[in-house]
Structure formats: C-alpha cells, structure tokens
Amino acid sequence: MFKRLFGFFSSSIAIDLGTANTLVYMQGKGIILDEPSMVALAVDRSGMGKRILAVGQEAKIMLGKTPGQIEVVRPMKDGVIADFNITEQMIKHFIKKASNHKRMMSVPPTIIICVPCGSTQVERRAIKDAALAAGARRVEIIEEAMAAAIGAGLPVESPRASMVVDIGGGTTEVGVISLGGLVYANSIRVAGDRMDEVITNHIRTKHGLLIGDSTAEQIKKTIGSAHPSVDNGSMDIRGRSVFDGLPKQITITSEEVRGSLEDALQQIVAAVKQALELTPPELSADLIDSGLVLTGGGALLKGLDVLLSEVTQLKVIVADEPLLCVAKGCGMALDHLSTNKVYMSRTR
C-alpha cells in the first residue's frame, strides 16, 4: 500500500528522525514537516492490542493529560529506535502527511535518514529497515554530526577543519570535519532529555514537587542557564506535592536550575574537550580560527555557548535555526547524491 502512496512522489526526501523532533525535507521544497517524535496509543476494545490514536503535534498535546487507556510514547530514545513497530508507523504517518505537499510524483523515493555517530550497526540497520518498511525503495544513512555541519553551512569540503556540536534531545554529537569526511566523531547519550530529567529530579527531591516532562522542558527553555552571566530571574511552577498529593506551587530561580544541570553540562563539556584532545594537531590549529558551531535544540540553552567558549578558549557560534540544521544538512546531502559528493555512512 505504501508503495502506492509513493506513487505520488516524484522526488526523494530526507528525514531527521530525532529523539525529540522529526523533520522531513523534500527536494525542491525544503523542510515540509517538523513535528514531535511522539505517538499516542489507545488500548483497543479487546483490551489486547493498541492502536495509534495520534502522531506528532497532536500526540504531544495529549502528553501527561491522558486517561488510563491512552498513553503517549516516544518511540526513539537516545537517538535510536526503542520501539521498532511504532517508529515504522510514525515514519509512515509523517511520509503520508508530507506527501500532501506534492502530488503527481512517479518515482519511489530515496530516503536519507540520519543516525547518531555512536549508534551500533544493529541500531543503524533498524533505522534503515524501518524506513524500508515504511515504503522507501532506497535508504541512505548519514551521520548526524555530518548532517549538522552541512546544514549549519560549514565548509565541510575544505581541507581546513570545522567542528560541530549538535545537542539534540537524546544525544550530543561532536564532530570534526575536513575534506568532506568526519575526522573525529563521538556521541554521548546526554542532551536535552537528560536536562529535563535532572530538573524533574531536583524539584522532586529539593521541593517535594512532582512535575511532568512538559513542565521540566518549559523550565529549561524559560530560565535554564549554563553560565552565571546569563541567569535570568525565576519562575513559578505548579505540580503535585509528594507529601500530601495536593496541587502545589513553588518558585524556582535560574541559578538553582543551573545548579541542577551542572553534571549533564559537565559531560557535554568533557565530550567537547575529548574531541579537541583527539583531533590531529594540524586540524586543531585550524579550529583556532574557525571555532566551533553549536546546532540542535540544546544549542538554544542560554549560556551554553559562553560556557563552551570559556572551557575551550575557542570562538563558539550558535548556528542559525539550530533545530533545523540536521534536516537541512540531510537535504543538502540528498541534493548531492546524484552529483556523487557523498557524505553517507558505509552502513549496509
């Protein structure tokens, strides 16, 4: 059936299948879909199986507010597939939605899809299989750090080194690129989701208040900070008291949130420092001029650029539209597939 669906396509697509957000780029159109990687499931009448109720934005709205028979799941975890069937269904749904943007397509498409640098061959195979099962005829894999660098507009083809740090929901990818390839790549499973988790834990243990995932993310985005110079005020938070189960409100400061993020931030700093230590000397010399570029939603955490610049002594730039860089980069790689400039991973 999905083969038929692809009958409507005439060009290929690139998918940034992220832990937090999935973006679809279509050749000639740019980014045509940007939705949370979330699926709402309902127990069917028999009580045995589950059916998909909503995907993407519609599912996110239900998060934390669902009655017993409905649950909202994130089928991707740490940049890789946690639930194969639901991921496949989610990809199918997004492709179908994206297909409304273009009619009269005839050739089944190639899909370029990105994976974390640190993912295993089995994890990569699973992502490829999910895209094939969703109806693609050919699937190419690109490493997320490479896609991020291309999308951020770094001169990846040049012999001069560029460095990119992509902080997503599940993983932070660090890559040093020269002559169209990754000279160094590493990925750690500490990024935006971990930040939300540590904020939630801190508020539970320090203030006895239970909060949901959406609240934790809101706190991070509003008053989260990685450096004292950008601390910005305080915020009232509501949740449920762990002591008496009643609704409760507390006020939390930016400084306190920064304190709770400390460990997670130090792990990101350590990953960046390790990349610099393992980069060949000739290329490290280039980084003094080019600095490093931050992409991914985590790049928007206030003061992260200041913190990284302080510890590395390098110029740190937040890319334009950091949340879109990987999808744009995957799309640009797609455009270059035919001209034989390939940035693809060798995974088969």
Ligand SMILES: Nc1ncnc2c1ncn2[C@@H]1O[C@H](COP(=O)(O)OP(=O)(O)OP(=O)(O)O)[C@@H](O)[C@H]1O
């Ligand atoms: N203004 C902001 N401040 C801090 N964090 C933010 C901000 N905006 C978005 N984020 C975080 O960025 C993360 C999502 O980024 P992104 O879409 O790049 O991840 P992803 O590509 O889905 O994940 P991954 O690449 O790890 O699979 C989320 O954790 C989100 O909370």
Ligand SMILES: [Mg+2]
């Ligand atoms: Mg990502």
